[in-house]
Amino acid sequence: MTLWDERVWTLFRRQWRHTVTYWSVFFSFGLCIAFLGPTILDLRCQTHSTLQQITWVFFSQQFFLLLGSSLGGLFKRTLLSSLWALFTCTVIISLIFALIPLCYNVLMLSIALAITGMAMGVIDTVANLQLVKLYQKDSAIFLQVLHFFIGLGALVSPLVADPFLSEETCLLAANSTAVNSTFNLKHLRSSLTGPGAALTNVSQYPLYIQGIALTQVSYAFWIMALINLPVPIGVLGLMYHERLLPCSGTSPRLLEQRPAAETQRAHIFHCCNLAKLRGRPASFFILHIVGGAILFVTDGIIGSYSGFVYTYAVSPPLLMAHKTAGYLDSIFWAAITLSRLVFIYLSYRFSAPRLIILSLIGVVVVHGLLLIFYTSQVFLFIGTTVLGLCISSVFPSMLAFTEDVLEYKGCATTVLVTSASTGEMILQLLVGSIIQDQGSYVFMLCCTIASFIGFCLFILFLYVRHIHKNSYSHHTDCTKDTHMKELPSSLPGSRVE
Incomplete structure (x- = not known):
C-alpha cells in the first residue's frame, strides 16, 4: 500500500x-x-x-x-x-x-x-x-x-x-x-x-x-x-x-x-464582480457563507483553547500546578502538528466529507467528556491531546471540499481563509470577555457550544451541497436544451419544423 x-x-x-x-x-x-x-x-x-x-x-x-x-x-x-x-x-x-x-x-x-x-x-x-x-x-x-x-x-x-x-x-x-x-x-x-x-x-x-x-x-x-x-x-x-x-x-x-x-x-475585485455572480443559484452563495461559518467556529476554537486552557487549568476546580499546566498549550500544538502529518495519508485514503464529519464528531465528543470529567487533571491532558488530533484537519479538508463543490470557479479560498482569521480573533475576544465576567469555569462550556454549532453547520453544508448539485445539473440541462433548439437555425440549409 x-x-x-x-x-x-x-x-x-x-x-x-x-x-x-x-x-x-x-x-x-x-x-x-x-x-x-x-x-x-x-x-x-x-x-x-x-x-x-x-x-x-x-x-x-x-x-x-x-x-x-x-x-x-x-x-x-x-x-x-x-x-x-x-x-x-x-x-x-x-x-x-x-x-x-x-x-x-x-x-x-x-x-x-x-x-x-x-x-x-x-x-x-x-x-x-x-x-x-x-x-x-x-x-x-x-x-x-x-x-x-x-x-x-x-x-x-x-x-x-x-x-x-x-x-x-x-x-x-x-x-x-x-x-x-x-x-x-x-x-x-x-x-x-x-x-x-x-x-x-x-x-x-x-x-x-x-x-x-x-x-x-x-x-x-x-x-x-x-x-x-x-x-x-x-x-x-x-x-x-x-x-x-x-x-x-x-x-x-x-x-x-x-x-x-x-x-x-x-x-x-473579481470576487465582487456582479456580472460574474449574476445567474448563480442561491445555494452558491449559501455554500460560501456556511463554509466560512464552519471555519470561523473551528479556527476560533483553536485560538480560544490555546489561549485560555492554561487559565482554565490553574483555576478552580482543577487548581493545577502552574508548571504542569504550562505544558497544555505545547501538547495541544504538538497534537495538531502530528495529526496533520497523519492526515496527509488519511486524506488520500478517505474523502474530505468523511474526514470532516469524523473530526467534528470527535471535537464535540471530546468537549462533552471534558465537561463531564471537569475535575480530572489527567483527563484534561488526554482531552487536550485528542482535541488537537481531531480539529487539526478541518481547515485543509474543508477548503479542498468547498472548492471541489464549487468547481474551483469562485472565490471560496479567500472567503474561507478570511472567515477563519476572523473567527480566531473574534472568538478569543468573546471567550476572554465571558471568562472575565463569569469566571474561567465557563471556558469549556463555551468551547462545547461552539463545537456543536460547527457540527450542525457542516450538516447544513452537506444539505445545501445536495441542493446545489441538483440545481446546477438542472441549469446545465436547460442550457444544453436551449443550445440544441437554437442550433438548427444557425446551420446553413437547415430547416426548422
Missing part, C-alpha cells in the same frame, strides 16, 4: 518546486503565530509598558492578519503577482524579526506586529489559493502538508525563544533591586496568550514599568530572522526558474504574464 498513487506522485514531481515553496512560506506563517505569547513579558520590559498596554499588541497582529487575508485574493490572478507577494511578505517577516529588538515603546511594537500580521494574512490566502489552483481535485493531501508546516513553525519559535526568556526579572530599578521578582513570571507568561488576554484581569499584577531592561530576548528574534531567511530566498529562486525576473533575460513566461495582468487589471 503506497501513500499515494502514481498519478498524484506524477503531479507532485511536475510541480514540486511550486509546492515546496508554498509549504516553506507556511513555515514562516507558523513562526509568527507562536512567538508572541512566550516573549510578551520580555517585550513589556523592553517597551516599559504596562500589562494592559502590551497585551493589545495581540489584537494589532490579529486584526491586520484579517485584513491581509482579505487582501490576499488580489494577488491570485497571475503567478507573477502571487510569487512577488509571497517574496515581499517573507522578506518583511525576517526584517520585522530583526527590528523588533529596536522597538522601545509599545506603539512602535504594535506597528511592527501589524505589518507582520498583514504579511501573514497575505501568505495565508495566496499559498492556499495557489496550491488549490495547482492540484484542484487532488489538493486535499497537499493542503494537509501545507498546514503541517504551520504547526512545525509554531513548535520551533517557542523553542528558539525559551533559552532567552527572563526567569525572575526583566527590569532592574535604580537601586539595583529586582522589581518583578515577587511574581511567578512563568505563570504570568502562560496567562497572557492571544487577543483575549487583554480582557482578562491583569490589573492584579501591578508590575513596574521603570528601570533598566535586562531581557536578552533580542537574540531569539535575530535567530528567528535567520531561520526564516531561506524562505524568501527560495521564493526568489522559484521566480528565477520560472523566468519571472527581469534578470532572467528574454522570457516567454514573463511576456505571457504581462498581458494577463493587464487584462485582469480592471477585474482585480
